[in-house]
Amino acid sequence: SILIIDFGSQVTQLIARRVREAGVYSEIAPFNAAAEAFERLKPKGIILSGGPSSVMWEDSPRAPQHIFDAGLPILGICYGQQTMSHQLGGVVAPSESREFGRAYIEISGRSALFDGLWSEGETHQVWMSHGDRVERLPEGFSVVAQSEGAPYAVATDEARRFYSLMFHPEVVHTPDGGRLLSNFVRHICGCPGDWTMAEYRQTKIADIRQQVGKGKVICGLSGGVDSAVAAVLIHEAIGDQLTCVFVDHGLMRKGEAEQVVSLFRNSYNIPLVHVNAETLFLSGLKGVDDPEAKRKFIGKTFIDVFEEEAKKIGGADFLAQGTLYPDVIESVSFTGGPSVTIKSHHNVGGLPERMNMKLVEPLRELFKDEVRELGRELGLPDAFVGRHPFPGPGLAIRIPGEVSKEKCDILRKADAIYLEEIRNAGLYDAIWQAFAVLLPVRTVGVMGDHRTYESVCALRAVTSTDGMTADIFPFDPHFLARVATRIVNEVQGINRVVYDYTSKPPGTIEWE
Numbered sequence: 001s002i003l004i005i006d007f008g009s010q011v012t013q014l015i016a017r018r019v020r021e022a023g024v025y026s027e028i029a030p031f032n033a034a035a036e037a038f039e040r041l042k043p044k045g046i047i048l049s050g051g052p053s054s055v056m057w058e059d060s061p062r063a064p065q066h067i068f069d070a071g072l073p074i075l076g077i078c079y080g081q082q083t084m085s086h087q088l089g090g091v092v093a094p095s096e097s098r099e100f101g102r103a104y105i106e107i108s109g110r111s112a113l114f115d116g117l118w119s120e121g122e123t124h125q126v127w128m129s130h131g132d133r134v135e136r137l138p139e140g141f142s143v144v145a146q147s148e149g150a151p152y153a154v155a156t157d158e159a160r161r162f163y164s165l166m167f168h169p170e171v172v173h174t175p176d177g178g179r180l181l182s183n184f185v186r187h188i189c190g191c192p193g194d195w196t197m198a199e200y201r202q203t204k205i206a207d208i209r210q211q212v213g214k215g216k217v218i219c220g221l222s223g224g225v226d227s228a229v230a231a232v233l234i235h236e237a238i239g240d241q242l243t244c245v246f247v248d249h250g251l252m253r254k255g256e257a258e259q260v261v262s263l264f265r266n267s268y269n270i271p272l273v274h275v276n277a278e279t280l281f282l283s284g285l286k287g288v289d290d291p292e293a294k295r296k297f298i299g300k301t302f303i304d305v306f307e308e309e310a311k312k313i314g315g316a317d318f319l320a321q322g323t324l325y326p327d328v329i330e331s332v333s334f335t336g337g338p339s340v341t342i343k344s345h346h347n348v349g350g351l352p353e354r355m356n357m358k359l360v361e362p363l364r365e366l367f368k369d370e371v372r373e374l375g376r377e378l379g380l381p382d383a384f385v386g387r388h389p390f391p392g393p394g395l396a397i398r399i400p401g402e403v404s405k406e407k408c409d410i411l412r413k414a415d416a417i418y419l420e421e422i423r424n425a426g427l428y429d430a431i432w433q434a435f436a437v438l439l440p441v442r443t444v445g446v447m448g449d450h451r452t453y454e455s456v457c458a459l460r461a462v463t464s465t466d467g468m469t470a471d472i473f474p475f476d477p478h479f480l481a482r483v484a485t486r487i488v489n490e491v492q493g494i495n496r497v498v499y500d501y502t503s504k505p506p507g508t509i510e511w512e
């Protein structure tokens with residue numbers, strides 16, 4: 001495996017993903033827990049991430065010094081390059097400005113990093129970070145790529161297998177970055193490239209059997225991909241020692257609840273308790289129009305209902321959850337202080353604090369795209385595995401203002417038309433998330449000879465890699481016109497459709 005030491009860059013997770021795409025398991029550890037992780041993992045190589053600090057600051061973060069004496073290959077990226085140079089006796093000079101951008105570097109020497117990829121004299125595009133600069137290289141290092149603004153774009157000590165980059169190979173704007181990282185982990189570090197979801201499935205099945213023994217497990221299904229994949233995997237390991245509980249809050253999209261129930265009961269024969277709690281949720285939401293109040297009520301009620309069902313089932317020792325790696329990674333924070341709550345998130349992950357049960361979390365090591373791959377490996381239908389994310393509070397946060405059954409039904413119809421058109425146009429997989437929002441605004445329209453006075457529906461579609469930032473999806477205007485026409489014609493209660501042109505930031509993806 002590969003250890004990635006995190007110095008707080010926004011894109012450290014991408015390093016881990018690129019390394020895993022090369023078929024090599026990688027873990028991220030914050031710099032101040034790196035020594036421990038190094039002992040535990042016994043990695044074959046180390047990557048030092050970027051970060052916002054300056055090597056010149058007092059107390060700026062360092063890699064544990066002893067890793068440089070371990071005889072292992074090390075790759076330093078951006079801040080990683082600087083601290084590596086500094087820790088090995090080079091000189092780093094401060095710079096006033098820090099900026100990032102596309103740059104072209106010229107290859108001026110040979111390196112194992114470039115094998116089969118880049119040759120001397122060529123020019124290649126990279127995503128450069130201009131922060132502090134290495135002024136004098138440590139002994140043994142030489143420059144193998146440079147640009148005008150970056151004399152040490154790539155500097156390496158081939159004998160000791162130390163490599164340092166001033167640019168970010170992990171981002172898409174460095175087109176060959178994934179292959180550079182693959183060269184590092186596969187050829188230089190000698191990792192075999194056997195990290196596949198087929199392997200993972202077998203390993204986890206053994207782990208789950210060992211952890212659970214003859215115990216009983218319950219798993220809360222949300223209707224989403226993560227909890228479904230976790231449940232199918234656990235069922236494969238321990239069969240009917242697993243019971244799934246699907247709390248149906250009545251705020252799902254059209255046909256979604258039925259789909260989950262039939263998938264589990266009919267295709268997989270997994271014992272499933274389907275709790276229809278629509279009335280409970282909708283009556284509790286009556287008169288509630290504040291977004292946070294809605295979220296809090298739904299989150300709390302979900303846990304109450306789940307707990308009650310768990311009691312009825314009785315005797316469960318374990319709670320299964322679809323926790324993913326990004327939720328587990330300890331992040332490096334330099335800002336101190338609590339961060340502002342934009343939205344209080346609700347999903348099935350909120351359960352364990354309340355219920356005194358041991359956790360089974362078979363997806364803890366995986367990124368979202370790996371979970372999808374594992375789902376396919378387990379035979380879940382493509383259309384299910386590839387579904388857009390859907391928030392725990394469901395349609396309630398897509399109906400600004402008070403929620404009612406009638407509004408949910410109207411929204412479900414409009415949303416289904418929108419998604420159907422997106423699928424028919426072959427655009428579904430190019431979009432991170434697309435959905436309709438029902439606004440608490442009525443406007444005047446005309447249909448035939450009649451005046452109408454009905455609600456406005458907003459359409460949203462964004463591209464994103466992790467939901468943290470998002471860009472609007474640039475539909476062809478004819479496509480949007482067709483969707484708008486269909487919605488107004490087919491959905492009673494809506495007479496106007498608008499498209500949301502806000503990126504995130506400053507907008508969020510959901511409206512509430």
Ligand code: XMP
Pocket residue numbers: 343344345346347389390391392393433467468504507508509510511512
């Ligand atoms: P926002 O609206 O904050 O959403 O830009 C970012 C991503 O998170 C999803 N989301 C949620 N997921 N429980 C969830 O499991 C929630 O309460 C929740 N709220 C938002 C949202 O759909 C988007 O993918």
